[in-house]
Amino acid sequence: MKADWRPGEEHEQFTKWAISQEIIVNGVAPARFPGRGLGMIATRNIEEDETIVTVPLKEMLTIERVPDTLRSKFPDGTSVHAILAAFLTNGDTKDLEEYELWRKTWPTRQDFEDSMPILWPHSVKGFNSRDSNHLLPPSISGTWNNIPKSKIEYEYETFHQNLLAQQEERLRDAWESVVSVFPETDWDNFSFHWLIVNTRSFHYLMPGQEPPEDRNDAMALLPFADYFNHSDVACNVNFDGKEYVFKTTKSYEEGEEIYMSYGPHPNDFLLTEYGFYLDENESEVIYLDDIIFKEIPGHYQEELNFQQYYGNYEVTTTGACYRTEIAACISYMELEDWRNYVLGHSVKGVNADRTVSVIKKWIKTYADEARATTSLLKLAASSEEGSKNQKKLETLLRRWEQIEDLCSKATDAVSC
Numbered sequence: 001m002k003a004d005w006r007p008g009e010e011h012e013q014f015t016k017w018a019i020s021q022e023i024i025v026n027g028v029a030p031a032r033f034p035g036r037g038l039g040m041i042a043t044r045n046i047e048e049d050e051t052i053v054t055v056p057l058k059e060m061l062t063i064e065r066v067p068d069t070l071r072s073k074f075p076d077g078t079s080v081h082a083i084l085a086a087f088l089t090n091g092d093t094k095d096l097e098e099y100e101l102w103r104k105t106w107p108t109r110q111d112f113e114d115s116m117p118i119l120w121p122h123s124v125k126g127f128n129s130r131d132s133n134h135l136l137p138p139s140i141s142g143t144w145n146n147i148p149k150s151k152i153e154y155e156y157e158t159f160h161q162n163l164l165a166q167q168e169e170r171l172r173d174a175w176e177s178v179v180s181v182f183p184e185t186d187w188d189n190f191s192f193h194w195l196i197v198n199t200r201s202f203h204y205l206m207p208g209q210e211p212p213e214d215r216n217d218a219m220a221l222l223p224f225a226d227y228f229n230h231s232d233v234a235c236n237v238n239f240d241g242k243e244y245v246f247k248t249t250k251s252y253e254e255g256e257e258i259y260m261s262y263g264p265h266p267n268d269f270l271l272t273e274y275g276f277y278l279d280e281n282e283s284e285v286i287y288l289d290d291i292i293f294k295e296i297p298g299h300y301q302e303e304l305n306f307q308q309y310y311g312n313y314e315v316t317t318t319g320a321c322y323r324t325e326i327a328a329c330i331s332y333m334e335l336e337d338w339r340n341y342v343l344g345h346s347v348k349g350v351n352a353d354r355t356v357s358v359i360k361k362w363i364k365t366y367a368d369e370a371r372a373t374t375s376l377l378k379l380a381a382s383s384e385e386g387s388k389n390q391k392k393l394e395t396l397l398r399r400w401e402q403i404e405d406l407c408s409k410a411t412d413a414v415s416c
Helices: 009-020 080-090 093-103 109-115 163-179 187-200 267-274 289-295 298-306 322-330 335-342 352-381 390-415
Strands: 028-033 037-042 051-056 201-203 219-221 236-239 243-247 257-260 314-316
Touching: 009 028, 009 093, 028 257, 037 257, 080 093, 080 163, 080 187, 080 219, 109 187, 109 390, 163 187, 163 267, 187 201, 187 219, 187 267, 267 390, 289 352, 298 322, 298 335, 314 322, 314 390, 322 335, 322 352, 352 390
Parallel strands: none
Antiparallel strands: 028 037, 051 243, 201 219, 236 243
């Protein structure tokens, strides 16, 4: 194992503390990976199905661990996320003492400002307010450079679109809840801790407990386990109400990084919520919703909504989803034929070649957006303002190049 993997004294002290608190650490350690930050490394050869980390419930920072003297100040319905962030920001010094070594291992606010789009300046989110150019991908920003924003005729649930607006609303709601109780709260300090909870929390639901209406309320922080980075090839994670257990799903050699999965999320979600994305992502996807709504008249959109095919039109490297095919068909079929097709009564009027042609046109529109935004990013990078945000712009440039590549592979797949 290379000597430069060691992350620093504060992480070594925290690891000793974690073990002293009955957190099981078996054959792994925090490590620094050049150019990628911290992660979890195998300190020896590890076999498949070995338990490598166990975090008991008593060491987790859950809503129940927040002192009642603070928790009781908030009205019912206040988000768990807001209360945990409020505790880390406004909690009594004595109550926070036990987390001191752990907190020293967390990223800094500057780390978040470098990686999290929610904290990026407008010059990066949108190149110039006067010409209204947008540099973030549409799934994050909800905006396009070459496509007018479509009117959403019907509300529908979407987890991987309009990501930044949803995140900003959650943060704003949490802030308003906390300043109503602690009026002197510092914004930078609170937003930092809100992002700590957002990026480092684990799903927390006791066995038999009904999931909350807001999935973000089922969260807790796990000391030491938060070193795991995300990958599709991940360890097995289980919480039985008493402890969180992490087991390997394959063997590892000494010096290899060990990952866990944060969930089947596309890269735009990972960038927005966690400040990174993967070079290879099995869950990668783009959405054609705005493009399709611009093309399909309102009365046809009503039919799509009635038949429960409204929105969430996904494209991956393997092609377009069935919902997208249904939307393509309505663009050229007689309405009665389309209804019968959707209901499985008839295939009259369906033309596979026309369906493919329509979908390829939609994908091309997205690819054109990718190429145009790539040009804008290169222009932004060459400006004086861009030189101050070089790393952020490079992050977005690579992301748009991924999107363009996905469009190319999806077009090939649709054609087959």
